[in-house]
Amino acid sequence: MDLLEFAKGPALQVAAYILVAGSIWRIVGILLLKEKPDYSEPRQSGGLLAALKVIYTRSFTASPFKAATMYPKMLAYVMHLGLFAVVLLFVPHIMFFEGFLGFEWPGLPNSVIFFLGVAAVVAGIALLVRRLTNPVLRLISNFDDYFSWFATLFPLVTGLLIPVRIGFHYETLLAIHILSVALLMIWLPFGKLGHTFLVFITRGTTGMVFERRGAKT
Amino acid sequence: MTTVDGRHEIDREAERLAYKPPEIRHDKQGDMPDEERINQAMHHFVKNFNTQTASYLDGCLHCGMCADACHFHVRTDDPRYTPIWKIELFKRTYKRQVGPFAFFYRLFGLKRHVTIKDLEEWQHLLYDSCTVCGRCSLVCPMGIDIAGLVSMARHGMFKAGLIPHELHEVAKTSAETGSPLGISPDKFEERVEWMADEHDVEIPMDVEKADVLAVMSSIEINKYPQSIAATAKILNASGETWTFRKDGFEATNFGMLSGNPDWQKAASMQLINAAIKIGAKTLVLPECGHAYMALRWMGANMYGKPLPFKVMHISEYMADALNTGKIKVKKLNKSVTYHDPCQVSRRGGATQAARDVIKHLGVDFREMEYGGDYNWCCGGGGGVVTIKRADPLRHRVFKLKMDQVEKTEADEVLSSCANCRQSFDDSQAHFNWDYTMGSLMETVAENLEERTS
Numbered sequence: 001m002d003l004l005e006f007a008k009g010p011a012l013q014v015a016a017y018i019l020v021a022g023s024i025w026r027i028v029g030i031l032l033l034k035e036k037p038d039y040s041e042p043r044q045s046g047g048l049l050a051a052l053k054v055i056y057t058r059s060f061t062a063s064p065f066k067a068a069t070m071y072p073k074m075l076a077y078v079m080h081l082g083l084f085a086v087v088l089l090f091v092p093h094i095m096f097f098e099g100f101l102g103f104e105w106p107g108l109p110n111s112v113i114f115f116l117g118v119a120a121v122v123a124g125i126a127l128l129v130r131r132l133t134n135p136v137l138r139l140i141s142n143f144d145d146y147f148s149w150f151a152t153l154f155p156l157v158t159g160l161l162i163p164v165r166i167g168f169h170y171e172t173l174l175a176i177h178i179l180s181v182a183l184l185m186i187w188l189p190f191g192k193l194g195h196t197f198l199v200f201i202t203r204g205t206t207g208m209v210f211e212r213r214g215a216k217t
Numbered sequence: 218m219t220t221v222d223g224r225h226e227i228d229r230e231a232e233r234l235a236y237k238p239p240e241i242r243h244d245k246q247g248d249m250p251d252e253e254r255i256n257q258a259m260h261h262f263v264k265n266f267n268t269q270t271a272s273y274l275d276g277c278l279h280c281g282m283c284a285d286a287c288h289f290h291v292r293t294d295d296p297r298y299t300p301i302w303k304i305e306l307f308k309r310t311y312k313r314q315v316g317p318f319a320f321f322y323r324l325f326g327l328k329r330h331v332t333i334k335d336l337e338e339w340q341h342l343l344y345d346s347c348t349v350c351g352r353c354s355l356v357c358p359m360g361i362d363i364a365g366l367v368s369m370a371r372h373g374m375f376k377a378g379l380i381p382h383e384l385h386e387v388a389k390t391s392a393e394t395g396s397p398l399g400i401s402p403d404k405f406e407e408r409v410e411w412m413a414d415e416h417d418v419e420i421p422m423d424v425e426k427a428d429v430l431a432v433m434s435s436i437e438i439n440k441y442p443q444s445i446a447a448t449a450k451i452l453n454a455s456g457e458t459w460t461f462r463k464d465g466f467e468a469t470n471f472g473m474l475s476g477n478p479d480w481q482k483a484a485s486m487q488l489i490n491a492a493i494k495i496g497a498k499t500l501v502l503p504e505c506g507h508a509y510m511a512l513r514w515m516g517a518n519m520y521g522k523p524l525p526f527k528v529m530h531i532s533e534y535m536a537d538a539l540n541t542g543k544i545k546v547k548k549l550n551k552s553v554t555y556h557d558p559c560q561v562s563r564r565g566g567a568t569q570a571a572r573d574v575i576k577h578l579g580v581d582f583r584e585m586e587y588g589g590d591y592n593w594c595c596g597g598g599g600g601v602v603t604i605k606r607a608d609p610l611r612h613r614v615f616k617l618k619m620d621q622v623e624k625t626e627a628d629e630v631l632s633s634c635a636n637c638r639q640s641f642d643d644s645q646a647h648f649n650w651d652y653t654m655g656s657l658m659e660t661v662a663e664n665l666e667e668r669t670s
């Protein structure tokens with residue numbers, strides 16, 4: 001078995017198992033905690049709609065905080081949108097997903113994907129610089145923050161390098177890219193990258209508690 | 218030769234000749250061994266964990282944006298005042314001991330064990346520099362309610378005997394006597410009688426059956442007793458059968474502020490039982506922010522089932538009475554701005570009520586920039602105003618409030634919380650400031666139209 005076969009086969013498979021099992025373990029671990037009923041008389045209805053509302057509204061910044069958080073927010077938007085586009089709208093990725101999902105969807109032209117990928121990497125680097133220089137971030141950051149950064153940027157960079165080659169064989173680069181994706185998949189459920197799914201729980205529960213009070217969410 | 222007292226040591230290492238800053242005070246209650254304190258702190262923090270709080274600790278992105286929303290950080294630029302950092306120790310312990318990957322963290326030694334020194338340092342972060350105002354909770358992109366976590370961390374700190382002495386003292390007095398300032402039922406009655414005389418108003422006391430139970434906060438009884446008369450005038454004018462009760466008059470809840478759920482419950486139950494005894498349909502809370510949080514949103518949960526009566530903040534009661542025409546007020550010819558008590562507005566959801574009342578007063582209302590739900594806290598909430606050593610920091614933070622008020626150029630600033638009022642008064646004296654905070658309730662009471670029917 002050569003490196004590419006290993007990457008495409010067992011590596012990706014094991015990574016997928018860990019991704020799914022780890023995520024379920026983490027979500028279930030949180031959801032199983034005992035819930036106490038709230039007996040206070042609600043001011044307005046809460047429930048699932050309130051959860052959905054806040055899941056949506058917290059994607060945007062409230063005006064009093066706009067000026068102070070503009071810079072990191074913009075970088076974060078670029079990085080997230082870039083990642084989404086690269087992962088889900090790059091034609092070879094779509095073909096890969098079609099392989100086991102059985103259906104496909106329209107992608108974006110390669111040049112657009114390349115541009116978005118580069119933008120995401122640049123934003124990622126700017127975010128790291130910020131983390132290393134801003135006094136608040138320097139204080140609160142830990143291993144998880146830096147490793148998660150690495151695990152996210154690594155596959156992006158290796159993917160972007162495939163067309164550039166830089167002296168490597170295509171197969172070798174592709175194998176490294178797939179292995180870096182496997183690393184991301186393995187790490188995702190454990191560290192702060194878990195916000196991929198946790199965001200629905202944190203925003204949702206906040207929505208449920210505070211909306212029924214009619215308080216600001 | 219003159220001598221200098223030895224209390225303040227000269228710091229000869231400093232760039233400029235200076236006195237060494239005094240040692241920071243770390244308060245400890247009881248004589249538990251340190252290891253036990255750590256265990257107690259952590260155990261009582263995680264004790265009431267649910268899906269919401271657990272996901273909060275797991276979900277933080279370390280993006281640091283909450284720092285930009287907290288007045289303590291904004292005014293000092295000290296990164297330790299970053300809201301989420303205030304619960305760092307607890308976050309760490311959670312991940313090490315309880316979280317879904319606890320074994321993993323322990324196995325690789327990824328999270329350092331918390332020490333007593335850490336906890337002592339965090340006393341300053343969890344009490345002196347957090348008013349539990351919840352402004353940070355609104356900026357967090359994950360929607361984490363950081364203020365709620367601070368309250369939970371306080372539960373741990375209380376059990377560990379690691380809270381500021383002042384707060385412990387008032388909370389203890391409150392648990393022992395029913396009032397944080399030790400106001401006995403008889404003293405309360407005395408004050409009520411005095412106010413009835415002074416303001417020539419009828420004030421019912423210990424009526425056996427009434428539709429409304431009114432309660433007061435100690436700060437009002439002690440410092441702003443005219444509030445008692447104002448409450449009576451408004452309730453009388455609305456034609457309600459109502460009463461004060463000696464067996465349930467204290468609205469403040471220092472059990473909640475200090476972090477002792479047992480004392481919190483005892484204080485709430487006192488009011489709940491009194492209201493049930495007289496068959497009240499409504500319990501009207503005074504101008505006090507945390508009293509609203511304690512009873513309106515947490516009271517039923519202390520009781521263990523829905524309350525058989527409605528709980529209203531006095532601003533909500535007034536808005537309702539004015540909107541339905543039960544009471545009427547004269548129009549005032551001045552400009553007014555309003556300071557929102559965090560626990561009533563941002564966290565309590567009653568933001569609109571005060572605005573309705575102000576509308577009836579017909580004043581030129583000048584909303585502060587980002588007033589209402591995004592209002593800057595007065596800096597004294599969450600028990601901070603009781604902590605003496607926190608004064609310099611609190612004054613520093615109050616500057617934000619001063620700027621916010623001054624920008625409106627209003628003639629007067631009103632609010633609906635005696636705790637905010639106390640903190641305003643103190644900072645006003647400190648800065649020799651022009652503005653005196655007025656009470657929304659007293660303004661209404663002074664301008665009631667005589668009932669014609």
Ligand code: SF4
Pocket residue numbers: 286287288289299300303346347348349350351352353354363364367594
């Ligand atoms: S609750 Fe208020 S005082 Fe406490 S950390 Fe948040 S913004 Fe700061």
Ligand code: SF4
Pocket residue numbers: 276277278279280281282283284300301356357358359360361363
């Ligand atoms: S804003 Fe929210 S996610 Fe960001 S550091 Fe603060 S608590 Fe964590």
